[in-house]
Amino acid sequence: MSEANQPWTQPMPESQFELMRRILDAPSPVGLEGAMTYGVLKPHFESFAPEGWQLHQFKGHAGVVLDSHPGRDDLFKVMIIGHADKIRMQVRSIGDDGKIWINTDSFLPTVLIGHEVKLFSEDPASPGRYRIIRGGTVEALGAIHFSDPGQRDGSKGIKKEQIYLDLQIHGENKKQQVENLGVRPGDTILLDRPIRPGFSPNTFYGAYLDNGLGCFVTAEVARLIAEAGGTRQVRLLFAIASYEEIGRFGSRVLAGELEPDVLIGVDVNHDYVAAPGIGDRRMQPLEMGKGCTLSVGSIASEQLNRIIESTAREHGIPLQRDIVGVDTGTDGMAGVLAAVDCAATSMGFPIRNMHTISETGNTQDVLAAIHALTRSLQALDALPDPHREFLDNHPRLDTASPLAHQGGAKPQAEADDA
Incomplete structure (x- = not known):
């Protein structure tokens, strides 16, 4: 080596x-x-x-x-x-309008908005078998047009109870559409961001x-x-x-x-x-x-x-x-x-x-x-x-030796660097 x-x-x-x-x-x-x-x-x-x-x-x-x-x-x-x-998010409940309300675990709610995620759903008919749903995003407020002035200027934050997963569900029986997928409370949600090299040399980023x-x-x-x-x-x-x-x-x-x-x-x-x-x-x-x-x-x-x-x-x-x-x-x-x-x-x-x-x-x-x-x-x-x-x-502080003032001159290596 x-x-x-x-x-x-x-x-x-x-x-x-x-x-x-x-x-x-x-x-x-x-x-x-x-x-x-x-x-x-x-x-x-x-x-x-x-x-x-x-x-x-x-x-x-x-x-x-x-x-x-x-x-x-x-x-x-x-x-x-x-x-x-x-850390992960979990399905908390499913709304009549198709929104999947989620727990945010150890995330700040404000860092989640708009990000794509992966939902891992255990098959209710076959416990132990998992499926993956991609393409959903984490949301809280919808458009800025529906936000109050405090949220627009940043003086008011977002509560974790406001966070939901949007699977773009529309049409009739929205809740049933989600339930037909087998999505249930407790299902796991992870951020969908693979690791990539960063812009600066020797850096990388992702979830x-x-x-x-x-x-x-x-x-x-x-x-x-x-x-x-x-x-x-x-x-x-x-x-x-x-x-x-x-x-x-x-x-x-x-x-x-x-x-x-x-x-x-x-x-x-x-x-x-x-x-x-x-x-x-x-x-x-x-x-x-x-x-x-x-x-x-x-x-x-x-x-x-x-x-x-x-x-x-x-x-x-x-x-x-x-x-x-x-x-x-x-x-x-x-x-x-x-x-x-x-x-x-x-x-x-x-x-x-x-x-x-x-x-x-x-x-x-x-x-x-x-x-x-x-x-x-x-x-x-x-x-x-x-x-x-x-x-x-084991170290013993009772054997510590006296230390006198060392002056203000920089060590030579630091002086050379400067």
């Missing part, structure tokens, strides 16, 4: 972008993640997994885990987690980067480790979880079942520099195009972070420090939620417009995460005794 060309500084290869696109495009809403896990990732894992690696499957959800050393509980276990579930990107990174780390010959004293668990968007329930099951010693959640993060209207909050300046991110604070293990940061610095991989407070907001919390004793943290990549149809990311940030994680896993495997490393080396 040569890094002579530093892949995170290069455009993402077309074949790799296509794999990322297929993972992100898989229709995998909360509770129905099988399209991504079984339709795309399971075959991909099987295409490169060395002999002896095993795929774990589960009864209560469609999560999967690729295990490098099945049954070897004596080894130091490291779990990398992305989550396959996407549901959250969190197919974390699954893509997890899968690519697994492939690189497999191609490099695997690990000797670290058992790797490449996990694709479910239910993150409703409380991180799937990842805590995976952690509870497999009890990792180290757990790293991989998920999208925010580009705070580009985010509108938050300048006075003084958020950390995470920025798309400046590398992957690493969580600091909350339950994030300083020992684990030290290994990742040191490894990234050694290989010249750009890494941004993310402040997470009391909760990582990702599956990095799975070990704590499952009451498993593990060192945990979370890695990500800043994106824009999260939970919209036009989420935007940078391929070099994603590549940086892939290679930072890969090299960090190899660094863990090279430790004399990973178990004792984490048991015996």
Whole structure:
């Protein structure tokens, strides 16, 4: 796995972008993640997994885990987690005029208006068989002519109860026309926007980067480790979880079942520099195009972070420090939620417009995460005794050394850059 060309500084290869696109495009809403896990990732894992690696499957959800050393509980276990579930809309009721009233889940109602969607309807006559309806749009107000002045000038918003799906139904028996399709309350609706390369170099955009990107990174780390010959004293668990968007329930099951010693959640993060209207909050300046991110604070293990940061610095991989407070907001919390004793943290990549149809990311940030994680896993495997490393080396602030004023001169590297 040569890094002579530093892949995170290069455009993402077309074949790799296509794999990322297929993972992100898989229709995998909360509770129905099988399209991504079984339709795309399971075959991909099987295409490169060395002999002896095993795929774990589960009864209560469609999560999967690729295990490098099945049954070897004596080894130091490291779990990398992305989550396959996407936020979605659901049919709430059908009106007499043919409007399909919907719940909007974790979307802002105002970002949905006018967008094309896919409705997945379970066949009432054949439970377990799904059909897809395309061509509908999400609406709330109709024409501007029917809006009150506050909505026209933007001073009044849109309530989630106003959102409906328009299938262009007309004529007689409008409600019956919809019901004849087998559309029922609870049916899933997803935004219809595939991933495309962006206008600016190394960018891409579309719906549901959250969190197919974390699954893509997890899968690519697994492939690189497999191609490099695997690990000797670290058992790797490449996990694709479910239910993150409703409380991180799937990842805590995976952690509870497999009890990792180290757990790293991989998920999208925010580009705070580009985010509108938050300048006075003084958020950390995470920025798309400046590398992957690493969580600091909350339950994030300083020992684990030290290994990742040191490894990234050694290989010249750009890494941004993310402040997470009391909760990582990702599956990095799975070990704590499952009451498993593990060192945990979370890695990500800043994106824009999260939970919209036009989420935007940078391929070099994603590549940086892939290679930072890969090299960090190899660094863990090279430790004399990973178990004792984490048991015996918890940071102690009572041993902190005094720090004196350092003056105002810029380090030479910064002066050269300036």
